[in-house]
Amino acid sequence: MRGSSNSRRILQKLRQITISSVGSVKIKLLLTLCIAFTLLVIGCRVASFMGWEHRLAAGRPSEPRKGFTILINTWKRDDLLKQSIVHYTSCSSVDSIHIVWSEPDPPSDSLRVFLRRVIQSKSKDGNEIELKFDFNREDSLNNRFKEIKDTKTDAVFSIDDDVVFPCSSVEFAFSVWRSAPDTMVGFVPRMHWVDKSRDSGEYYTYGGWWSVWWMGTYSMVLSKAAFFHKKYLDLYTNQMPVSIRDYVSRNRNCEDIAMAFLVANATGVPPIWVKGKIFEIGSTGISSLGGHSERRSQCVNRFVSEYGHMPLVSTSVKAIDSRHIWFW
């Protein structure tokens, strides 16, 4: 009995204190929040300084790590190719690099020697990155998706020679791909929509950078910077209708759209857009922002008629690294 009346008194006191000090509680709360935020910022700095972040990214240390294969498409731009390879050889999960070579002349000795030296200088504990040229007799955009017979990794990171992504972005995209290995995971989103202004049935329009920015929706990620499973190389070269490959060859365009269609048709789900910093090292920055979209729309409509339906699926999901996000 006494106990309960005691506790009632205490409760009453507490209530009084609470009511009288609401103002100061607010200030205290604010101060605590400020302090917590400062500590978080400092903590984050210390964490990256002490290498915790790196260990987090690398996963369990005892697990034998399977990396990815870089498939790089290049054309008469040795200086860009060198820059790219110097950069990517420093990313930790790169297992091998395949250079798609479609020039009539073989790579120069100086290029080979340079790349050889880069690879040797970056080798870690006797583990050397494998570097190979894939030679092609004819110059076709389909070359970039030829099957790689002897690749040891399931993951392929397809890139153009004129864009570079920091290793942290690439490793993050790789981790996204590992959680959805059938899906295409990339940094450059594009979209399509039905053009209702035309009355000649369904006509699709291809939307570039600005459209995605405006609508926040996309249905493709371009193979100029994307992860996908190596099985899609086999599908592209051996299963996809020849008419699509011919169209790509003839028009010298849209191999990336053809790949987006192929993966969408095989999976029935949208690709995944990953946030990442892009550094354009070539001079083609403008063309990737817009322009030439009429030709791209034609490709989309052509491929829709080849498939007999529109396989692309739209989404507005964007994957971001939660370690780098403060507010949620």
Ligand SMILES: *[C@@H]1O[C@H](CO)[C@@H](O)[C@H](O)[C@H]1NC(C)=O
């Ligand atoms: C699209 O996917 C279906 C079902 O997997 C498959 O049967 C068909 O051959 C694919 N179409 C093309 C053009 O690849």
